[in-house]
Amino acid sequence: FSQGMRNLMVPQAEAKIASGPDGAKNNTGAKIPAPDYQIEELKLTFNYPAYTRLKQMVLENTDGKIEVLPGTEVIVEAQVNHPIEEAELVLHGRDFLSMSNQGNKRIEGRFFAKENGFYQFRLQSPGGEKILQPTQYSIQVAKDQPPRITLFLANPKPVYFTKDKIKFFYEANDDYGISKIDLVIDAEGTLERKNIKTIKSVETEFKDGYD
Secondary structure (H helix, E strand, C coil): HHHHHHHHHHCCCCCCCCCEECCCECCCCECCCCCCCCCCEEEEEEEECCCHCCCCCCCCCCCCEEECCCCEEEEEEEEEEECEEEEEECCCCCCCEECCCCCCEECCCCCCCCCCCCEEEEECCCCCEEEEEECCCEEECCCCCCEEEEEECCCCCCCCCCCCCCEEEEEEEEEEEEEEEEEEEEEEEEEEEEEEEEEEEEEEEEEEECC
């Protein structure tokens, strides 16, 4: 009888939902595992430096590899297979850049390409767990080659004196255009720079003479 009275008088313990900073937990107190995240689709947009006058390039459904000139702005858009809370772009394993959550499991981030290396995605689940995706996408920054110029002397000599008159023709070219041409003179150890041509409409190839 006494045991039966005790069961009637003492209420059963209420169930509690555990939670904490290390991620969401279910009503049994067990931590909810993060989803198996995958990047399902990648889109890259390249905004090249202004001096190149190159048009914006958009790559849909790309493999994620980046090959651009230094100073190019790269916009990365990705489609994820499960909902996320936040996301980051990780550059070269050391720089963490916030990405915007566009909704519908789509994220977007951007950076300026300055050096060779790679980038990754770090995704945060709704439960708070951060997962670094193992895939490393290559970043290759190409060198911008300097302009090339060829001189053709009208009166070639092994040595010229400061009072000599020199006449020459030249051909200049550059992948992204030439806006002006300077003549640099080394006279007895002193360098002098003189502008000999300013080109109003930027040309990739130019020929002229000077005397």
